[in-house]
Amino acid sequence: MSNLGILYGLGVGPGDPELITVKAFRVIQESPVIAYPKKLKGSKSYAHRIVDVYINPEEKDMLGLVFPMTKDEAVLEREWTKSVELVYGKLKEGKDVAFVTEGDPLLYSTFIHMMKLMQEMHPDVEIQTVPGISSFNGSASRLGIALADGDDRVAIVPAHDDYDAMREAIESHDAVVFIKVAKVIDLMLEVLRDLDLLDKASVVTKVTSDEEIIWDVRELDGVDLEYLTLMVVRK
Ligand SMILES: C[C@@]1(CC(=O)O)C2=NC(=C\c3[nH]c(c(CCC(=O)O)c3CC(=O)O)Cc3[nH]c(c(CC(=O)O)c3CCC(=O)O)/C=C3\N/C(=C\2)[C@@H](CCC(=O)O)[C@]3(C)CC(=O)O)/[C@H]1CCC(=O)O
């Protein structure tokens, strides 16, 4: 029998601590080690902040894992390998590790990289995930927008600096959720103006959290948006 702890990937929802599942809450209570992704050593983590209220730091081993949020393959490989070994060290002590991620852990999440590399490096580790309410669900709720009805087609699209592809995504769906929209907001506004759909777009930052901002799309030109911002276009 294996004495290894279990690695849990926990979705903790889009920001409001009340939007975590009962199961995620239980796993947090029962796991001696709470791991969370962060961009730099010492930097804050949104997922960590969501679960702060449920954690007594004196009772838990809080393990901040650096995910450098870059596209440099060499840097990613080095840092992810380090993170996997840190987590494996705790599992080897027989401790369960709860890795918390904002939203859902299997949707564009650092946990996906942790899971894949752990399976590769230590296939003996048992991995379980607990789904979370994603930022798409949180945004639909806060904006009062029905994302889909009947035969509607919905797309989730990482926004890119590609006018034609962004335009095509809007033209071929009834609703589009554009994530990672912050860096290309000017291009997105241009597409919306050209399609005369500015009135059908909503932009929201850190949705459901106490730092939530619902933007006036007509006043976004030149605004420096945070990474945790998405756009919903609903025709
Ligand atoms: C490269 C880049 C491009 C891109 O998004 O594709 C990228 N993140 C970027 C920026 C960025 N990311 C974050 C902040 C701080 C936000 C803040 O604090 O306000 C900033 C802002 C900034 O850097 O300015 C935090 C963050 N990121 C993810 C989560 C969710 C999660 O962890 O689950 C959270 C919340 C974590 C928390 O709870 O705090 C997830 C992912 N981000 C990834 C990549 C992928 C894996 C990277 C890896 O594993 O190392 C993955 C898994 C997505 C994927 O693979 O689809 C882009 C560089 C921009 C550039 O320079 O162009």
Ligand SMILES: C[S@@+](CC[C@H](N)C(=O)[O-])C[C@H]1O[C@@H](n2cnc3c(N)ncnc32)[C@H](O)[C@@H]1O
């Ligand atoms: C890497 S994805 C993570 C998605 C997450 N796993 C989920 O299920 O919602 C990050 C992108 O999702 C969107 N996002 C995540 N959390 C958000 C929030 N609380 N408010 C607004 N957008 C958010 C932003 O577009 C951000 O660039």
